[in-house]
Amino acid sequence: MTYDPIGRLLLTPVDREAPERVARLRALGLGERPEPAFDAFARELAQLTGAPYAMVNFLGEECQFFAGLHAPSRAGEGRFMARDLGYCPYVVVRRKALVLEDVRDFPRFAANALVDEIGIRSYLGAPLIDRTGLALGTVCVADTEPRRWGRSGLDTIKSFAAELMTRIRRREDGLIIW
Template structure:
C-alpha cells in the first residue's frame, strides 16, 4: 500500500508585504527611474555580469505592482533559457524572484542553491526560468528609501562566497551614489 500526500491546490507565495511601495513608486517617478530601459543601466548590468561571471545581471526597480529591470544583461548567442524556458524580459510580477525579499529585508541576499531553501525553492523563477542561484543587494539612498536592487542569477548552483557578497554590496553602493549625483547635479549615470 502506498500513500500519496494531498497536493496543495495552488502555489504558496511567500512574497513579503512591502509597506514602502507607494512612497518608493513616487520617489522612482521623481528620479525618472523604473519605467523605461536605460542604456547606462544595461551597461552597468553588463559590467556586473562580467565581474561576477554570472549569465544574468539586473538593476531592478520595484513599484506597487511589478518589478522592472531598467538595467538587464542576459547571455548572448545562446539559447534563451534551459529546456525551452522563456527568455527573461524587463517586467516581472512582484511575486516572482528574490528581489522583493531583498527590498523588504533591506539587506543583501545570497542563495547559492535556491533548492536548499524551501521558502525560495518554490518561487516561479525556479520553475518558469530555471534560476538556481541568486545574489542581490538593496539600493538604499541617503533618504533611507530602498529604490530597488542590483542582482545576478545563474541557472546552476553557484558558490558566491564572501567575495560575491562584498562585490554585490559595493556595486549597489556605487550605483546609489551615481543615481544621487544624477539627481543633484544632472550628471549622467555612468
C-alpha cells in the same frame, strides 16, 4: 510575510513602503524605461561575477522593472516581472543583501516560479538604499547553476549597489548625466 487562505507561506513579504518608493522613483525619473547606462552597469556586473543574468531592478506596487538588464538573448526580452516572482522583493523589504548559493536548499525560495520557468538555481542581490532611506530596488545576479558566491560575492554585490546609488545621487544633484 503573509499567508494565503489555505495557510501556505507566500514568498513576497508585505511591502509597506511601495507607494512611497513609487513616488520617489518617479521623482528621480527611474523605473519606467530601460536605460543604456543601467544595461552597461548590469553587463559589467555579469562579466565580473561570471553570471549569465544581472539586473538593476526597481520595484513598483504591482511589478518589478529591470531598468538595467544583462541576460541570455531569449530570456532578456522582457523587462517587467510580477512582484511575486524572483527574490528581489524579499531583498527590498528586508533591506539586506541576500545570498542563495542553491535556491533549492531553501523551501521559501525553491518553489519560486523562476526555478521551473528559467531554471534559476542561485541568486545574489543587494538593496539600493536611497538618500531618503528608501530601498528603491536591487542590483542582482542569478545563475542556472548553484554558485558558491562566498564572502567575495557578497562584498562585490554590496559594492556595486553602493556604486550605483552614488551615481544616482550624482545624477539627481546634476553632477553627471547618463
